[in-house]
Amino acid sequence: MRNLVAAALVLSSGVALADEGQWQPYQMPSIADKLKARGIDIPAEQLADLSRYPMNAVVGLGYCTASFVSPQGLAVTNHHCAFRAIQYNSSKEKNYLADGFLATSMDKEPSAGPNERLYVTEAVTDVSAQIRDALPEEPLARVEAIENRQKALIKECESDDNYRCSVRSFHNGLEYYLIKQLMIRDVRLVYAPPESVGGYGGDIDNYEYPRHSGDFTFLRAYVGKDGKPAPYAEDNVPYQPKSFLKINASGVKAGDGVFAAGYPGSTSRYRLTTELEFASDWLYPTQAKRFQARIDTIEAMGAADTELAIKYAGTVAGMANRMKKLNGLLDGFKATDIAAIKQQREDAFMTWYASHGDAKQMDELKALIKEGQTQYQTTYYFNNAQSSDLLTAANSLYRLAKEKQKADADRELGYQERDMKMFADRLKRIDSSFDVKVDKVLWQADIEEYLGQNQRVDVLDKMLTVKEGQDLSSMLDGLYAATGLTDQATRLGWMDKTPADFEASDDPFIKLAVALYDTRMAQEKAEKTLDGKLSIARPAMMQAVIAYNKDKGWPVYPDANGTLRITYGMVDGYQSRDALYKQPFTRLEGIVAKHTGVEPFNAPQKVLDAIKRGDMGKHNVDDLYPDARSFMCKLFSCLDKPEAFNSVPVNFLSSVDTTGGNSGSPVFNGRGELVGLNFDSTYEAITKDWFFNPEITRAVHVDVRYILWMMDKVDNAQNLLQELTLVTN
Structure with a gap:
């Protein structure tokens, strides 16, 4: 052979x-x-x-x-x-x-x-003009205008309930396409x-x-x-x-x-070298470390409980696949020095761009990217500290109650009437891949990691305060023992509750969701504002990159x-x-x-x-x-x-x-x-x-x-x- x-x-x-x-x-x-x-x-x-x-x-x-x-x-x-x-x-x-x-x-x-x-794609329509023309310059208003135009196009497309439509951004917001899919x-x-x-x-x-x-x-x-x-x-x-x-x-x-x-x-x-370096130096190692810790925890607990192992088999497989990919990316960056290759190409592009565009635009884009990286690092551990499946459900349910106070067209994507069947199905699906013991151990590990960071959120710290004579583990045991969200019918019942019902609840996970809401919304607003700035900077640069690639005879695809x-x-x-x-x-x-x-x-x-x-x-x-x-x-x-x-x-x-x-x-x-x-x-x-x-x-x-x-x-x-x-x- x-x-x-x-x-x-x-x-x-x-x-x-x-x-x-x-x-x-x-x-x-x-x-x-x-x-x-x-x-x-x-x-x-x-x-x-x-x-x-x-x-x-x-x-x-x-x-x-x-x-x-x-x-x-x-x-x-x-x-x-x-x-x-x-x-x-x-x-x-x-x-x-x-x-x-x-x-x-x-x-x-x-x-x-x-x-x-099963989604059968039947039509893909260029709607770039409908999305991008005459957008506001103010960043937050710009993002909200893009979202509103997307929702209007989706609503028109979904006149038949058998179809699921979406508007996707291509070339970093330079183009938008309406995707129409039959949903089985x-x-x-x-x-x-x-x-x-x-x-x-x-x-x-x-x-x-x-x-x-x-x-x-x-x-x-x-x-x-x-x-x-x-x-x-x-x-x-x-x-x-x-x-x-x-x-x-x-x-x-x-x-x-x-x-x-x-x-x-x-x-x-099409991302910049600084974005690859952020992924290589911080994002990928940080994510891989967390995935490995969670896999080790679930496998150790599943070794003694076959039913538990079956419940979390899909979760473990997904995390293991993602973790090995992250490690492969890191190894590949070292073996081939992708950052140096990208930097060389980026330098060649900037030489070309000097006579085809405004160099200040690249500096502005890099500054926005750096702002986004800092924003992500600042909120990373706070977001992980909400990783319990029950808290995730509670956060979504309270957000739903808030969104229902608005006209359907004004609601956030994911919380409109078109989303309710899938929203309910997600709540039902929790039962097939959830165990209190595992959820608690994984959540506790994320909380402990959060508590060791400098970037802390007062409202979360207050909710996680351990009383005298308790430790974090026993405090969390008390939360799980007192919640009704482990019951599917109870979870589904919260879909019809008002914000006042949530705010009057004694369920510990519901209380935590209510307490975190304003902070989460402020975080979302900051992210959208940055997205609004990037929705100007990225397409402008992407247009130049496409022109450069065509000039070089390189393939141009999104x-x-x-x-x-x-x-x-x-x-x-x-x-x-x-x-x-x-x-x-x-x-x-x-x-x-x-x-x-x-x-x-x-x-x-x-x-x-x-x-x-x-x-x-x-x-x-x-x-x-x-x-x-x-x-x-x-x-x-x-x-x-x-x-x-x-x-x-x-x-x-x-x-x-x-x-x-x-x-x-x-x-x-x-x-x-x-x-x-x-x-x-x-x-x-x-x-x-x-x-x-x-x-x-x-x-x-x-x-x-x-x-x-x-x-x-x-x-x-x-x-x-x-x-x-x-x-x-």
Whole structure:
């Protein structure tokens, strides 16, 4: 196999084309030549049309991406994206996280939970003029005017309750787009492998490669009998999407062009060097330290209580993923010196800008950014000291009572009538991921950290005063013992209370929320005022940056902001470090090689047995590296060891440009057929949120052939296989 690696090195492209860009769909015709060069044959105009295949089959989950793969609303996403849905249906007696789940018929598909949604983007409209024209100069009035215009556009867009609309800022406020999405409210769990498949390798392998993760899960969208979105009801029927993805059972091979579509969360590629340095020097280390402490606490408590561990499994997984990403960013900054690269580019820009703009604008922007950093540091520990789930609920409920005193159009986003169903669902969802003991210990740790800081808030200090003969722990015990917010019906009942009801309450968490309200609102006002100043400074600078990039021939696309994007690339490995090349595919044999029987390398016995039997069926591939095979066959007899090329691919790498939120994104071949699911990035590529390096930036995908093999040869999900439309090369 070392010879195979050598051959692959010779054949590696080195990514001659820079595949950078998280493109808005409407931009695809402008990069049609780049798509063609990568072997992507589906017309760029078709990708730009959200009403046509395949883009109308790509859906959002609000935090991840999924895609329809059958005419009966069957959708596929990552296992880690459906983690909370699996957790929601798990118990000590039926632990679907550990054992996996398969509904053998539709009537056995349980609700994924009250908060789960599928969002189908149907329209994206440029509303920049409606938002930006004739705005007030005064910062706070400016922000409020932007918010009011957004709310007016959203209200008009949501004349049909089945749609959820939003107005998103692009290019740091230079542009605004109105996003219209069909919102499906009845989502059900259909098929999930055990966590020992879906998260094989756990946190050890997270962001690493080679990977052998079966990070996939199937969900189904349901609607009312009239075909319109409706809340969960037993007699709802499967949603019939406008189109669903064809699945190419032959998959892809090294060198193939691919593209992915999804909802990337956030990138910072247009941010200044001072912003990267703040993240590197203070923000990321501070956040990572807190995440690690919270993970250690929950895992220690969960080790003695299985039910508690199940409740907090999704929370721990999310924090662990975020923490490893933060540490990867920090390591990447050191390894590549991204700050120096950005500073060099920034200096070159300023040289150009000297003859194209006003240098004072950059100084003003930097001063505002510094003000924002100080503001964030000042309030960080105060905000964390309110981290109890019950206090978070109380704060939201009291804010709701206050907002309800206003006309609906004047309320803050998140507190309008359009938000009430989701508001209630969040209150309900607390029960599935909350335990008093854990909440109290985590909150106490945040309070103690806050109490050790210089930036303190008198009203919070007063509420946290410990009486003589008490300590902080026993004082907090008293708060939890006296509250009614641990009861779901009580929490929901507070949604209809008036501010006077809150102010007369003896519930300790309600009292704390009332006491903190004025301070929280003053903090929010200060943040909005700064946002108002930045809403002038950032767009002005962004306009210049775009002009500069175009002048240099560099790609111009907006930073990720949770909206639908398309990215393209090719199946390719990369040079990880000196003398270490990582091949683009992993195989079933790698699962066995890593298996120790101890979590997280505890592959299920049924998977190991199927591999041992050589039971690969028609999912077997013998030409993952066809050029390398041809090269080796000139040197060696391929007949001697045909098994060296004969296996089911598990994961593969490509150069598509992704980030958080792209989890679950469908990966397409050049004809627009599903060949994999995006689920991770390599450790070296984590810094792509700030700087895209085409030599080492790789995304990690589940190969569709592994998904089909698991369904066919391991879990006998024949009922689902029959729903899929499979094609071959």
